[in-house]
Amino acid sequence: xxxxxxxxxxxxxxxxxxxxxxxxxxxxxxxxxxxxxxxxxxxxxxxxxxxxxxxxxxxxxxxxxxxxxxxxxxxxxxxxxxxxxxxxxxxxxxxxxxxxxxxxxxxxxxxxxxxxxxxxxxxxxxxxxxxxxxxxxxxxxxxxxxxxxxxxxxxxxxxxxxxxxxxxxxxxxxxxxxxxxxxxxxxxxxxxxxxxxxxxxxxxxxxxxxxxxxxxxxxxxxxxxxxxxxxxxxxxxxxxxxxxxxxxxxxxxxxxxxxxxxxxxxxxxxxxxxxxxxxxxxxxxxxxxxxxxxxxxxxxxxxxx
Numbered sequence: 007x008x009x010x011x012x013x014x015x016x017x018x019x020x021x022x023x024x025x026x027x028x029x030x031x032x033x034x035x036x037x038x039x040x041x042x043x044x045x046x047x048x049x050x051x052x053x054x055x056x057x058x059x060x061x062x063x064x065x066x067x068x069x070x071x072x073x074x075x076x077x078x079x080x081x082x083x084x085x086x087x088x089x090x091x092x093x094x095x096x097x098x099x100x101x102x103x104x105x106x107x108x109x110x111x112x113x114x115x116x117x118x119x120x121x122x123x124x125x126x127x128x129x130x131x132x133x134x135x136x137x138x139x140x141x142x143x144x145x146x147x148x149x150x151x152x153x154x155x156x157x158x159x160x161x162x163x164x165x166x167x168x169x170x171x172x173x174x175x176x177x178x179x180x181x182x183x184x185x186x187x188x189x190x191x192x193x194x195x196x197x198x199x200x201x202x203x204x205x206x207x208x209x210x211x212x213x214x215x216x217x218x219x220x221x222x223x224x225x226x227x228x229x230x231x232x233x234x235x236x237x238x239x240x241x242x243x244x245x246x247x248x249x250x251x252x253x254x255x256x257x258x259x260x261x262x263x264x265x266x267x268x269x270x271x272x273x274x275x276x277x278x279x280x281x282x283x284x285x286x287x288x289x290x291x292x293x294x295x296x297x298x299x300x301x302x303x304x305x306x307x308x309x310x311x
Contacts, residue, residue: 011087014080018072025071134176141168141175193217 145168193214199205208227215223 008087011080011083014076014083018076018080021070021072130177130179137175137177138170141170144168189217189219 196210196214196217200207200210208229211227212223215226220226
C-alpha cells in the first residue's frame with residue numbers, strides 16, 4: 007500500500023514537472039544561438055530561418071500533465087490506508103462532532119488505537135528479545151572496568167549480575183497502555199473506588215499518581231498509623247455484641263412465625279369442626295330428630311364461642 011501511494015505521488019510530480027518544463031525538437035532550418043535566452047517585457051529576438059514559419063521548425067513534446075484518474079486513485083489509496091491503519095481524524099488531533107459525549111470520544115479513541123496497540127505489543131516483544139540478547143553479550147564480553155564505570159558503583163559485582171535464572175529482562179513499559187489518555191482514563195476509573203471498603207486507599211492513590219505521571223509522589227502520601235490495640239479489641243467486642251443481637255432477633259422472628267403457624271392450624275381445626283357441626287345439624291333436621299337437633303345446635307354454639 008505504501009509503495010503504491012509513493013509511486014502514484016512520484017508519477018504525478020514527474021508529470022507536472024515535465025508539463026511545466028516543456029521540451030521538444032528544433033528543425034535544422036532554425037538558426038538560434040545556443041544557451042539560455044533572456045527576455046525583457048516587449049522584447050523580440052531575431053531568428054535566422056531558411057524558409058517557412060518558426061512554428062514549422064519547432065515541435066513541442068506533448069506533456070498532458072498529471073492524470074486526473076491517477077489523482078483519484080491516489081485519494082482512494084490514501085483512504086484505504088487510513089482505514090487499514092485505523093488512523094481516524096480524532097487520532098490526528100482533529101476535534102470530533104460538536105456536543106459529543108466524553109465517553110463516546112473515549113470509545114472512538116480506544117477503537118482507533120487497536121491497530122496501534124497491536125503494533126506496540128509487537129515492539130514490546132521485539133525489544134524484550136533484543137534486550138535479552140544484549141544482556142547475554144554483556145555477560146560474555148563486557149569488561150569489568152567498563153561495567154564499573156557505567157554503574158558508578160564500587161560494589162558492583164560485574165558481568166555475573168547477568169544471571170538469567172534470577173532476573174527477567176524486559177522494557178519498562180506496559181504494552182497495553184499506549185497513550186496517556188488511556189492511563190488517565192484508568193486513573194479516573196480507579197478514583198471512583200477510593201471509598202470502597204474492599205479497596206486499599208493508600209495503594210489506590212499510589213496507582214492514581216503513577217498513572218497521571220507525578221514524580222516522587224511518595225512524599226505526598228501520609229502513611230496510615232497502626233491501629234490502636236485497645237480500639238481494635240473494643241471494635242471486635244462491639245461486633246460480637248452486634249452479632250448476638252442479630253441472632254436474638256432472628257430467634258424472636260422464628261418464634262413469632264411458629265406462633266402464627268400454630269394459630270393458623272388451630273383456626274383450621276375450628277373451621278373444620280364448625281363445618282362438621284353444620285353438616286350434622288342439617289342431617290338431624292332432615293331426619294326430624296329433635297334431640298339430635300338440640301345437641302347439634304349446642305355443639306355449634308360452643309364452637310362459635
